[in-house]
Amino acid sequence: MAWLRVVDALKAEVGTKVTVKGWIRTRRDSKAEGGLSFLNVHDGTCFDPIQVVCPGSLSNYASEISKLTTHCSVECDGTIVATPKGGKEISADPANGGAVRVIGWVDDPDHYPIQPKQHTMEFLRENAHLRVRTNTFGAVARIRHTLSMAMHRFYHERGFFYVHTPIITASDCEGAGQMFRVSTLDLMRPLPRVAPEQESAEAKKLREEFSKKPNMPAWTYGQVDHCKDFFGKEAHLTVSGQLNVETYCTALSRVYTFGPTFRAENSNTSRHLAEFWMIEPEIAFADLQADSELAEDFIKYLINACLTERADDMKFFDERIEKGLLTRLGHVLNTPFRRLPYTEAIKILEKAIAGGKKFEYPVKWGIDLQSEHERFLTEEHFKQPVILMNYPKQIKAFYMRLNPPGTDGAPGDTVAAMDVLVPGVGEIIGGSQREERLDVLDARITEMGLPIKEYWWYRDLRRYGTVPHAGFGLGFERAMMFITGMGNVRDVIPFPRTPGSAEF
RNA sequence: UCCCUGUUAGCUCAAUGGUAGAGCGACCGGCUGUUAACCGGUAGGUUGUAGGUUCGAGUCCUACACGGGGAGCCA
Numbered sequence: 225m226a227w228l229r230v231v232d233a234l235k236a237e238v239g240t241k242v243t244v245k246g247w248i249r250t251r252r253d254s255k256a257e258g259g260l261s262f263l264n265v266h267d268g269t270c271f272d273p274i275q276v277v278c279p280g281s282l283s284n285y286a287s288e289i290s291k292l293t294t295h296c297s298v299e300c301d302g303t304i305v306a307t308p309k310g311g312k313e314i315s316a317d318p319a320n321g322g323a324v325r326v327i328g329w330v331d332d333p334d335h336y337p338i339q340p341k342q343h344t345m346e347f348l349r350e351n352a353h354l355r356v357r358t359n360t361f362g363a364v365a366r367i368r369h370t371l372s373m374a375m376h377r378f379y380h381e382r383g384f385f386y387v388h389t390p391i392i393t394a395s396d397c398e399g400a401g402q403m404f405r406v407s408t409l410d411l412m413r414p415l416p417r418v419a420p421e422q423e424s425a426e427a428k429k430l431r432e433e434f435s436k437k438p439n440m441p442a443w444t445y446g447q448v449d450h451c452k453d454f455f456g457k458e459a460h461l462t463v464s465g466q467l468n469v470e471t472y473c474t475a476l477s478r479v480y481t482f483g484p485t486f487r488a489e490n491s492n493t494s495r496h497l498a499e500f501w502m503i504e505p506e507i508a509f510a511d512l513q514a515d516s517e518l519a520e521d522f523i524k525y526l527i528n529a530c531l532t533e534r535a536d537d538m539k540f541f542d543e544r545i546e547k548g549l550l551t552r553l554g555h556v557l558n559t560p561f562r563r564l565p566y567t568e569a570i571k572i573l574e575k576a577i578a579g580g581k582k583f584e585y586p587v588k589w590g591i592d593l594q595s596e597h598e599r600f601l602t603e604e605h606f607k608q609p610v611i612l613m614n615y616p617k618q619i620k621a622f623y624m625r626l627n628p629p630g631t632d633g634a635p636g637d638t639v640a641a642m643d644v645l646v647p648g649v650g651e652i653i654g655g656s657q658r659e660e661r662l663d664v665l666d667a668r669i670t671e672m673g674l675p676i677k678e679y680w681w682y683r684d685l686r687r688y689g690t691v692p693h694a695g696f697g698l699g700f701e702r703a704m705m706f707i708t709g710m711g712n713v714r715d716v717i718p719f720p721r722t723p724g725s726a727e728f
Numbered sequence: 729u730c731c732c733u734g735u736u737a738g739c740u741c742a743a744u745g746g747u748a749g750a751g752c753g754a755c756c757g758g759c760u761g762u763u764a765a766c767c768g769g770u771a772g773g774u775u776g777u778a779g780g781u782u783c784g785a786g787u788c789c790u791a792c793a794c795g796g797g798g799a800g801c802c803a
Contacts, residue, residue, distance in 0.1 A: 252762045262762050275763075293754085308761065334754040334772080335738050341752055341764085343739065346795065401802065464803095489801055490729060502803060584799085595799080654803065699803030712796095713803095724794090 225301050225321070231270035233304065234312050240304045241321065242314065247357070248296045249273045250340050261289050263324070265300060268362055271536035275313040276300045282318055288326050293333040294340050295357060299325045345715055352719055352728050360545070363537035364716055367530055367708055371700070374529030375482065375503055378522060384478040384505060389465030391484065394455050395678055402488035403460035404498075409453050461486035465504050466695065467623075467682055470658065473506035473693055474685050480505035482700075490723050494712040495650065497701060499721040506695035512625075512640040512657040515694035516611050519644050519653050520561045522698070523609070527553050530707050546709025552647070553707065561609045561644070564601075565632035566593075569612055572605060573597055589635055592619045595650060602645040609646045614638040622668045623682075624656040625692075642696070649706045655696020662686035 227243045228236060236242060246267030254260040259280025266273035278289050292298070302314035302322040316322035330336050337351045338358060348355040355361045376386065392406050450458040465481040472479045485502045505518065531538055531553065542549040564572075573587040585594040593612075602610045614632055617624070617639045624639035631638050644653035659665045665686055669676050676683075704716035714720035719728045 250763075252760090252765070254760055254762060255758085256760065256762090260761070264763075277761080307763095309763095332738095332754090336754090337738075339739065339753045341739070347739070350795085485803080487802075491801060492729085493798080493800090493802095494796095496802070500803070651803065697803060702803060 229269040230265065230267045230272075230274045233274050233314065234270070234272060236304045236312070238304050238306050238312070241301075242304060243299060243301050244274060244276070244314065245299045245327075246273075246297070248292050248294055248298060250294065251292050253290060259285060259290075261285070261292075263289075263292065263298070263300070265298060266362075268365075271359070271363060271366075271540055275307070275311075276302060276316050276324065277305075277313055278316050278324055279318070279322075282316065282322070282324060284324070284326075289324055292326070293330050294336065295338065296330050297327040299327060345712060349714055349720070356718070359540060361715075363534075363540050364704070364708060364710065365718070366537055367534055367541075368704060368716065370530055370534050371526055371703060371707065372482075374526050374533075375522075375700075377529075378525045379478075379480045379505065382478065384480050385472070385476050387465075387469050387472045387476075387479045387481050389462070389468040389481040389483065391462055392455075392459055393462045393468075394457050394459045395467075401463050403463055404486050404488045406455075406459040406461060407450075407453050409450075463487055464502070464697065466506070466697065469504055469506045469695070470682070470693065471685060473508050473695070474689070474691060477508045478505075492723060494714070495702065495705075497713055497717065497720055497722060500713075500717065501700035503698045503700060504695060506693060508691050508693045510657075510694045511692055512613060512642060512694055515655055515657060515696060516561075516563060516613065516642055516644075519611070519642070519655065519696055519698075520609075523644070523646075523652075523703075524557055526703060527557050527707060531557075541708045541710075549709040556609055556646070559608050561611050562606050563611045563613060565613055565634075566615045566638065567632040567634040569593070569597075569601060572601065576600065576605070590616045590618065598643075598645045598650050602650075603647045607647065609644060611642055611644050613640070613642045615641045615643075617668075620656070622672050622674060623658050623665070625659045626664050626668070640694075644696075646706050648709075649702050652702045652706060653696050653698045655694065657692065657694040660686060660690045660692050662690065 225241045225243045227245060230244055230246060233242050233244050244265055244267065246265045249264040249266050251264075252262045254262070261278040263276040263278060264273040265276050278285065280286075282289060300314060300316055300323070302316040303320050304312055305315045307313050314322075316324050337347075338354050343358070348358065348361065356365055379386065450456070453459070462483075462485060464485060465483060469479055469481045480503060482503045483501065484499055486499055487496075488498065489496070505522075507514065507518065531550075538550065538553075546552075567589065570587060570589050573583075573593075577583065577587060581600070583594070583596055583600075585596065587597065592615075601612075602608070614627055614634070615638060616634070617626060617637045620639050620641045624641045627638045627640055629637065640657035642653075642655050643651050644655075646652050659668065662683060665683065666676065669679060701713045701716050704710065705713060708716065710716050714722065
């Protein structure tokens with residue numbers, strides 16, 4: 225008998241002898257025909273389980289099969305047969321060599337957390353090690369894989385190179401938020417609180433002894449001296465691979481990075497994680513328009529991949545997680561994204577307010593748009609993905625390219641930045657054309673009060689054969705939410721890390 | 729970090745300040761080619777933690793812990 229995965233067993237010809245290995249989803253019993261049990265067995269290879277029909281004539285029927293509960297593991301030998309309703313199932317009739325072997329029992333089934341019933345997302349989140357055994361999280365896991373693979377394929381097909389940018393960064397110049405410190409110093413040791421000249425001889429001796437040990441923070445009165453730290457300077461977990469990937473862009477033309485990203489912000493929302501995954505492509509000889517076209521093609525490619533490769537899981541999300549999901553995604557797929565200058569967006573919002581629309585925050589050219597404004601534009605006004613472009617320079621990062629004065633008729637300076645907003649999730653992509661002119665870049669760095677010396681290697685890219693280039697960052701978990709309809713970012717990553725929570 | 733809200737059986741939730749209950753799940757039995765099965769029965773509780781008010785607290789008060797929703801920050 226050939227061992228087939230459930231996905232293949234469901235496609236096998238009637239009459240094929242097969243073995244399947246997996247876990248019990250449900251068991252139902254009938255007393256007909258001298259005892260009959262129906263086992264739904266799944267192995268995660270597809271959404272549907274396969275039904276194994278177990279007649280009472282099996283030698284272990286009364287002793288084992290009739291006692292199986294959810295998530296007991298089994299090996300089933302049998303023959304593929306047609307069900308009365310036209311599907312496929314496995315007959316484990318011993319007369320034809322059928323057998324069911326129990327591999328692992330579920331201890332104390334009354335207290336096994338994942339019962340065959342509806343659970344809340346909150347409960348399953350607290351059982352993150354077991355939740356992938358449910359329909360929902362099995363589907364999420366498969367979609368997450370499909371999305372990853374589709375993403376690599378999209379870039380590979382277009383001649384991009386995958387660059388592994390570092391996780392640890394020793395430059396504090398990324399400016400994308402609070403960072404986690406990386407250190408081997410033993411910070412459990414207290415720092416001396418007195419000035420060296422006031423230190424007692426005994427304390428001084430103790431301090432000098434400590435300083436000779438490995439991993440001890442060397443200190444200069446009251447301050448940690450990171451020159452004795454592992455990297456010889458203060459180091460952090462990356463908040464973005466962009467600055468690094470730009471270096472490869474200016475030699476390989478089309479590159480992308482995909483990896484974990486860390487933000488130490490105390491954000492407690494359904495859209496934020498302390499550890500998340502981000503995709504950042506970077507294209508040379510390209511402007512913001514090309515960047516926005518790449519972003520649109522990319523999102524559509526991802527949607528299409530999930531719809532065609534995982535129709536079973538997507539159907540489940542449409543039926544049980546977000547009604548109308550497939551219609552929504554189909555609409556996104558078939559409609560060009562709306563491109564809208566920031567300056568125009570402000571006018572639309574002001575017009576809406578004049579028409580009676582109430583917002584908590586005021587709208588005025590020059591201020592950043594709030595969640596409620598973005599939601600209004602993408603969910604109410606346009607009802608489709610919107611790419612907002614050319615933001616006021618004072619609310620955007622230093623590396624974004626300064627537009628010519630008067631772009632879009634704006635009353636102030638703008639930069640070539642874009643945000644892609646989608647209904648339900650909000651900002652899913654943030655990107656820009658990068659400032660390739662060294663003098664303009666330097667002026668921006670200085671203007672924003674950033675330490676220009678720290679940017680020496682980033683500035684070198686502009687000194688040596690500079691080119692216009694652009695890129696963006698797509699939050700992988702936000703893309704997951706958008707495509708699955710899942711409402712909380714903590715439920716689209718296997719083990720979420722959030723403030724106060726790093727269980728598992 | 730701020731605002732709102734919640735924590736009672738394995739899970740989801742009830743319970744005027746006065747004997748702690750139901751549905752689902754588990755277990756036992758009945759019925760049945762079943763598939764969110766159905767019918768009957770059994771077991772299952774230090775009501776998040778620590779204080780306080782009261783003759784009496786799941787219920788009122790205080791603090792803390794944890795969860796959820798929203799905001800800010802962003803992806």
